[in-house]
Amino acid sequence: MIERIAALRENVATFSTSAADEVEQFRIAFLGKKGHITQLFADFRHVSNEDKKAYGQQLNQLKTEAQAKVKVLQEQLSGGATTKVALGDITRPGQPISLGAMHPISIVRDKVLDVFGRIGYGLSSGPEVEDDWHNFTALNLPEHHPARDMQDTFFVQTNPDIMLRTHTSSVQVRHMESNDPPIRILSPGRVFRNEAISARSHCVFHQIEGLYIDRNVSFADLKQTLLYFTKAIFGTADIRLRPSYFPFTEPSAEVDIYWGLETEADYRITKGTGWLEIMGCGMVDPQVLINCNIDPQEYSGFAFGMGLERMAMLLYQIEDIRMFYENDVRFLKQFTSVS
Ligand code: PHE
Numbered sequence: 001m002i003e004r005i006a007a008l009r010e011n012v013a014t015f016s017t018s019a020a021d022e023v024e025q026f027r028i029a030f031l032g033k034k035g036h037i038t039q040l041f042a043d044f045r046h047v048s049n050e051d052k053k054a055y056g057q058q059l060n061q062l063k064t065e066a067q068a069k070v071k072v073l074q075e076q077l078s079g080g081a082t083t084k085v086a087l088g089d090i091t092r093p094g095q096p097i098s099l100g101a102m103h104p105i106s107i108v109r110d111k112v113l114d115v116f117g118r119i120g121y122g123l124s125s126g127p128e129v130e131d132d133w134h135n136f137t138a139l140n141l142p143e144h145h146p147a148r149d150m151q152d153t154f155f156v157q158t159n160p161d162i163m164l165r166t167h168t169s170s171v172q173v174r175h176m177e178s179n180d181p182p183i184r185i186l187s188p189g190r191v192f193r194n195e196a197i198s199a200r201s202h203c204v205f206h207q208i209e210g211l212y213i214d215r216n217v218s219f220a221d222l223k224q225t226l227l228y229f230t231k232a233i234f235g236t237a238d239i240r241l242r243p244s245y246f247p248f249t250e251p252s253a254e255v256d257i258y259w260g261l262e263t264e265a266d267y268r269i270t271k272g273t274g275w276l277e278i279m280g281c282g283m284v285d286p287q288v289l290i291n292c293n294i295d296p297q298e299y300s301g302f303a304f305g306m307g308l309e310r311m312a313m314l315l316y317q318i319e320d321i322r323m324f325y326e327n328d329v330r331f332l333k334q335f336t337s338v339s
Helices: 002-012 020-031 035-046 049-077 081-087 106-119 145-148 170-176 218-233 264-269 286-291 309-317
Strands: 129-131 159-164 185-194 204-214 238-245 249-258 277-283 300-305
Touching: 002 035, 002 049, 020 035, 020 049, 035 049, 081 129, 081 300, 106 185, 106 218, 106 309, 145 309, 170 204, 170 286, 170 300, 204 249, 204 309, 218 238, 218 249, 218 277, 218 300, 218 309, 238 277, 277 286, 277 309, 300 309
Parallel strands: none
Antiparallel strands: 129 159, 185 204, 204 300, 238 249, 249 277, 277 300
16 A cells, blocks of 8 residues: 555656646546545555554655645646746735824924915925024124023034024025015924923924015904914914013014813913913014015014924823924824814
8 A cells, every 4th residue: 555655646746737627637536536545545444553654644745745736737827836926916915004194293384384375375494504694683683682592592613603593583584685575474494492301392393483574564463363373273262462572573472372271281281371372473573674675664564483392282282392303103103184
């Protein structure tokens, strides 16, 4: 019996054809219901106990080899295994592709640009490395002006005239210098301040600046624009304008929105008042217009500036600003769009 198996294994090894019906005949002859292998398995019970092991091993070997042979021949007939691998089997299930996500700061920036875009605001941008004129002097902050201390500045060591911009207000100046009114622009961008890093402040963050210059622009226009904006982004027109001071706007105000005092977190982030500051704004100081060659007798306008991290922290309830810069994918993947 062992010899018979050996002979059949030899037959299997040498068998070759390129005709489909011959492959099928081979399959039936070896693996079919009445085929050699089925027959041999049926004979197995007659084998003496001591031979069972060797016999069984040989028989299983034969079966595996015959099955493999049929498979190879069938594959060759249906175009060949090699071409199939090369082309890829398009019927196989695909590998899942995980999609990237927008950074929450980018989502909020785009949303703000979209909201203002609908009322006619275009885009303007300026450099991150700025000179003294655009970051300070033209904005009514001459050298030694105490208000320069409001923003601790990173200077380029070899030249005290060159610095990393401390706010996007520098882009207002650049835009007014090279464009005539009417002006309606937003300028988003990175700003830098020499501040200690904590959960609530960072030395690099993002702002969006807005500027509107035309004939007869009044504080009422500023207020209506702010109402439109807070309604669109925060879903509330419940705001208050707190008198404030910026050297480049007069009068100046800080905008608070009513956040409410429903949860413990509300108490924490609003310091128990229910109100939250979201941006600074004001009427562009006539001196700033003069510095940018715009006649304040003819034109007036307003400007505002907001911090994007702060907005994203409120909208997404993020309590640590550092999360935005660590780029932990588990954090980033959670954000889709605002409201
Ligand atoms: N530049 C101010 C800041 O960085 C914000 C601001 C912009 C205020 C425009 C008034 C007008 O805090």
